[in-house]
Amino acid sequence: MIIAEQKTLEEIKQIVAGYNKLLVVGCGTCVTVCFAGGEKEVGILASELRMARQMDGQQLETVERTIQRQCEWEFVDQLKDAIEDCDAILSMGCGVGVQGLAERFPTKVVLPALNTKGMALTVQEGLWAERCAGCGNCVLDKFGGVCPIARCSKSLQNGPCGGSVNGKCEIDPEIDCGWQLVYDRMKAINMLDKLYEVQEIKDWSTARDGGPRRINREDLRL
Ligand code: SF4
Numbered sequence: 001m002i003i004a005e006q007k008t009l010e011e012i013k014q015i016v017a018g019y020n021k022l023l024v025v026g027c028g029t030c031v032t033v034c035f036a037g038g039e040k041e042v043g044i045l046a047s048e049l050r051m052a053r054q055m056d057g058q059q060l061e062t063v064e065r066t067i068q069r070q071c072e073w074e075f076v077d078q079l080k081d082a083i084e085d086c087d088a089i090l091s092m093g094c095g096v097g098v099q100g101l102a103e104r105f106p107t108k109v110v111l112p113a114l115n116t117k118g119m120a121l122t123v124q125e126g127l128w129a130e131r132c133a134g135c136g137n138c139v140l141d142k143f144g145g146v147c148p149i150a151r152c153s154k155s156l157q158n159g160p161c162g163g164s165v166n167g168k169c170e171i172d173p174e175i176d177c178g179w180q181l182v183y184d185r186m187k188a189i190n191m192l193d194k195l196y197e198v199q200e201i202k203d204w205s206t207a208r209d210g211g212p213r214r215i216n217r218e219d220l221r222l
């Protein structure tokens, strides 16, 4: 899922400064699961912002809505009535959601309340860790299902770099060396010999070919 975390209240206060009636919009999918921008967080943030404004001797009106997904028109369109008399939308969706709202409501100001961090696995309660960097050409078959692009700090496909100590990364000793994980996994599935294969330089054009990546499935359009 996509993970995100809330900007600080101070940052959000500055972002919404100058707007007096805000539509605060949550997203009911990924950011609800990671407790960043679901219905509960919308209620808390809206009330914090109102209180903060009051303490500054001013008024802020908020309208609070949470839709299932901010990345699909079907749900975004449910906001049409609420948007009318608001002077800005504060999105608690990921970066895709913010842009979805901006595209659907081109004359409205749309502001982000979250910082989007990537695609992650829920490792344990309250801990999410990136597992895919969306490179566009998955090579997990070559690395036993451990992604060297997302999990090695240097995204090395021909690793390791030689700097790891006790299985930890030289860039940050708090994180596991991605290549140690690849090695351990390949060993466990008896595929260590595959690591002798030199990987060709990754063709990043499959990931970024001069513009935003797209998947176009015409067969799904009736
Ligand atoms: S190889 Fe690419 S697509 Fe596959 S998990 Fe890693 S970043 Fe994601």
Ligand code: SF4
Residues within 6 Å of the ligand: 151, 152, 153, 154, 155, 156, 159, 160, 161, 162, 163, 164, 165, 168, 169, 170, 171, 176, 177, 178, 179, 180
């Ligand atoms: S120590 Fe491991 S994870 Fe860190 S950069 Fe080197 S190979 Fe990658």
